[in-house]
Amino acid sequence: MSASPLLDLVGINSYYGPVQVHFDVSISVPEGKIVCLLGGNASGKSTAMKAILGLLTPRSGRVTFMGEDITGLPPPQIVRRGIASVPEARRLFPAMTVRENLMMGAYLRRDTESVAKDLTELLDRFPRLGERLTQRAGTLSGGEQQMVAMARALMSRPRLICMDEPTMGLSPLFVDRVLELIGDINRSGVSVFMVEQNASQALSIADSGYVLQTGRIVLSGAASALLSDPQIRHAYLGKTAA
């Protein structure tokens, strides 16, 4: 890689109380790429996301974004630097309308006019949401909620979007749609870091990937290479799988 990566995690060790969750985890997200972090439940995927977003400060190691050390910064500071997130289980504001949820994405932006423009554009991209602008987000279906969560992240005009299990709990139809959208988003110039359980699907759109197992990176490389690596299948369907 020529330039330094957009996002760089170097030697992260994090803990929940006395329990160590990460052991020397290092991950790079180059500008303009999709990178996915794979792993089973409780492998430490979501915690990695938290370390990036400032929701948890690793005990050692460094997180840099655009060459700047952002380790331990509070979440608003991190959003301000151009990282948006699509949290696990969407985490919409259920009692707020879809429009209000989207506007929360643009919370730190002061350019009211272009925010309005972005909103119109986004609604073109997600016509479903246009129909439901005044509906409470909590009453949407899972797939629709995922759309809102992604659109909300885009409203901040991020350079990097971090997605935590974007296809979790979605019907196959929506999984396709979400993956397509992630590709679209990436093509529009936003880098994507996603945490996924759904390996093949994630790898099918990603440029590179990492596999995390009980807090350690056990495998990493180009997406195409990982796709054919039997270890992936083992990590999910077990070693006895054919």
Add this chain to the structure above:
Amino acid sequence: MMASLLEITGLTRHFEGITAVDGIDLAVQEGELVSVIGPNGAGKSTLFNVISGLDRPDAGGVRLDGVDITGRSPEKLARLGLARTFQHGRVFANLSVLDNVLVGTHARLAAVRPGWRGFGPLGELLLAVVRPGAVRREEAALRSEAEAILARFGDRLVPRLDHPAYSLSYANRRRVELARALALRPRLLMLDEPTAGMNETETTEMEEVIAALKATGLTILLIEHKLDMVMRLSDRVLAMDDGHSIAEGAPATVRDHPAVVEAYLGHPANQRTAVA
């Protein structure tokens, strides 16, 4: 034909806008180990909550040993011999390891809980203070039983009987949870991801414990992500996705069921072949 120990019919639970459990049918025979698998958010834990009485279904029913238990309170179900663990490990943080397990014996307390009509609680208070021989013997018996259960985990917990649960490692908390469930002497044991957060060695140990339990004839309903283990342990597997049942049957059959592979690994045909 023998009736199923647990029989679930058309069980459905909605949350705002989402159907977390959608018309699930399942029957578990005495002595069977049935696993429920599926990606995160498939509705497995909600299914457990509804069965164990923590949540009420919007439709459908649950029968235990032929008795309709739909919507009964969890404490009543515990009394009927239904024990469960929780996905995120709900130990009693400020209680010692031994006390955590002893709470598991609660439903079996007899000597100290006299059935004096209307005065039961009063009698229980008195007996707890006075502690006649029967009560002391019961407590001692339960205590040694709890210690025996903890001994199943080798020396993981035995040296820590007096330690508060909050000081334990994640894996040890899961063990305490399982020990607490066993202390109930359950007819049906429901385990929600008992190996979550455990490394390989720890997982193997847990698998051995579960296998040993199964060998004693205990009926077990298991939620688990580590499919290796599921394959080895289960008599049957139910796969869920998006609240639905997508496959049910013998472990290998379910694992290779296209819908299951799709749910786990994604469905585009080229990828599936690439993985396979």
Add this chain to the structure above:
Amino acid sequence: MGPWFDYTVNGLVVGNIYALLAVGLALIFGVANLINFAHGSVFTVGAYLGWTALHYLHTPLPVTILLVAAGSAVVGVAIERFALRPLNHRSRIAPLLATIGVSLVLDQAVQLIFSPDPRALPSQLPDWRLPIGGVTIGALDLLIAGVGLTSAALLFGFLRFSKLGWAVRATAQDPDAASQMGVDTNRINAVVFAIASALGGVGGLLVGMFYNSIDTTMSFDATLKGMVAMLLGGLGNVPGAIAGGLILGLAESYGIALFGTSYRNLFAFALLILILMVAPNGLFSRRRELPPEPMTGTFVAPSRPLRLPRPALAAIVVVAALFPLVWNQPYVLQTLTNALLMALLAFSLTLVSGTVGQISLGHAGLLAIGGYASGLLALDHGWPFVASVPAAGLSTAILGTLMVLPALRMTGHYVAIATLGVGEIVSLVILNWTGLTRGPMGLSGIPIPAIGPIELDTPRALYWVVLVLVVLLGLLQVRLLSSHLGRTWRAIREDEVAARAYGVEPLRYKAMAFAFGGFGAGIAGAIAAHLYSYINHETFNTQLSILAITVVILGGLGNVLGAVLGAVLLVALPEIFRAAAEYRMLIYGIALLLLIRYRPQGLLGTI
């Protein structure tokens, strides 16, 4: 138009005031998930700020309102910043107690600066009145209604249509997700406290003008009524709070119409309990869904309790028993007797709130029941002390448990509010049930404690009697805690859901704890009654309940020895600070705040 119309108008007029208080409380609850016991104190601060502005600066009303709003907002921000923010991510009980500490500090500060004398706060509005039916309403009534409705409308608009308002709602619904949108949730909390306090302060100003009288005792009533109103509307529901205030006003007014003035508060609190029982989320809330896996188990901080070896304990008891022989100083013995009586109450509370995790803010009610039971048995039926005191313990166990039963079905904040309500109801029933309790006259001439023919009329004898009871009941409680009940109770506290999954019936065990605790508290109340010879409905008041809860926290939740230590310290400290007279309650408030901040698990630790 008939009198009912008049009662309705009057109910709405006073309901206005409740609504104004409830809106601020609801806003804070909605965002911070906290019942702010300091809200009434901010209300008082606002009234005095207004008085100062009028008196020294002669400001016109709109300027006064602005000044009061700004000043109270500053107070609100300070409360959030210094008392509450450091407690983020602490056990749920910590911030609630911190607001109690803040209210003590604010009330005492106001009293020190302005003296406790009531002051006139003249309204500058024209003195016209509009007859409606058989009553009238005036300019201030309309202004208060206007401020209430306008602020509710402005709040609604703010929350609905402004970016900051969205951030407030987003923070209320999901603070983590909000911070991932770039929201500084600490700042949002500060904004919310500023708005709520500004409203509370302006409320104090207007209500002060309405009655042309302000004093430093307004705080507690204001908090209490605002809280009831907020609950009626639904915890954290801002528009609901307005409706809740009006409903409370109407209920009180109709209550007066039907039963007479002295039943007013009884009516209000009975309504509170009723609402908590039938519609705990308020009259306007949608039914809340159970989250898939409810979060519990965060009630007490992890703690390593300090354990004294048995010989040390025995030595303490021996020293305590021999102490009066060495130092027969009646004042010191009386203080220690008071402390030991407080310890008896604290045993009960530390069991219920510490071991079982049910915060009770009405525990003094149990003393009242015990005191009256023993007093009445002695006075009206000639029972001797040795018989009437245990009988009082039993009656308290039974009555107290029955009364608190509906509260025990609730969880978290609701238990605290419900028990507060039950405590008030006990006092109000005593006040109104003249036939049995002699009502406001109280019980006088309760005989001095005596064992057979031996009168315990020396401080030393009383000290020993109470000491024996403390040791006995303490040992009994420790024995219970070491039985299966101890672990069962603590399991309920740690995680009620998990406990139920193992067959623990929470209601049964909570009730058992209350029954045992009620027995001890009833005995403590009975002895106090005989010691004082006179008690009335105010002898065992909510202030005492709150003191008891601080004793329990100081000692360490659930910790029997801690209860004794906490009682000795908190009863003795004010005696030591006696020289500081007016300052001692201020010192006490600050000490409470520091304690919650730096030693939340108490001196001896939670058991």
Add this chain to the structure above:
Amino acid sequence: MSFSRRSFLAASLAAGCTALTAVRSRAEEPILVGVSGPLTGPNAQYGAQWKAGFDLALDQINAAGGRPFQYVFEDSQSDPRQSVTIAQKFVNDPRILAELGDFSSPASMAASPIYNRGKLLQLGITNSHPDYTKSGDYTWSNCLSQDDEQPSLANFVIEGLGRKKVAVLHLNTDWGVACRDRFVESAKAAGATIVATEGFQSGERDFRSTLVRIRDAGPDAIVIEAYYADAAVIVRQVHELGLKQVIAGVVSIYSPKFIELAGDDAEGTYTQGYFFPGEQRSEVQAFVTAFRAKYGQDPDWFNATAYDGLIFISRIVNQFGASREAIHEGIAKIKDLPSAVFGKATFDPTSRRVSAPHFVRLVVKDGKFAAWDGQKPKAI
């Protein structure tokens, strides 16, 4: 001693503090009087008013020369738990020769057995609970029991003001209920009808619905048995609701604060006082002049009764000697004590209260309490 530290903050009390400091500097061992009362808590305002009265009394006692007097004010918050402790403290401090207070009935009466056992005179300065002085031979009060006051008030309302249908609005405390019961008794005996009685809790501020109830009972007079702060709120609301009944109140509404808090609505309120600054009796005038000079405002009943309490003790000491037993003996024997409240006061050794008081009938006129001119108000 820091018990007067609030004086620094409240300008009105500053003078009292200097007086104390001056006293302390004298070499002679002072005669100590213990005071148990509220300086903090819900009744703190009354403790503050006591202090103003005590400090004035102290000035005068010590100015007269002789062994200096001093009081020790212990804050009880009007809480029985603390008043009993204070009682033990006082009883066991041989320097303390007599005790004044406490304020509330629970606090005062809980302490009484201790004072009686310790043989220390407890002089209640605001204690009107009918059972208060029954605690024992050492518990006395210069506060009237309602047996004296209420018949006089009833007579004023019924004979004097010519009212026949009376509604009583009373504080729902032992004091308020005692007031109500004696009043109702006397009024009925005088041929009036009691159309309504309503008890309210202290701290209550909203009386509108109560007044509608009273209005609908159709009284021609409303009698208020409450302290001045509550009474002020009540008279305002009486007028706000447009009620035109004659309003009369018990002695304790007599306070400049009543007029300040009630504003114009105080006009035409009737009350009676055994203490009235406008009265020409020399004892009263001396007190009022001195109080005005010291504090720049008119005294009220709480100031006056506290002042009296301390003056009484000093007179008894002067006449019977500076010991506990002498004071106890003296209070039963001494005659015609000079009193700001009563003019002249003598204790009745049976009831242990001041006997045969004399009342002045008052009405609020032009923003001041004035002696009633004997004119019956117009019928409504």
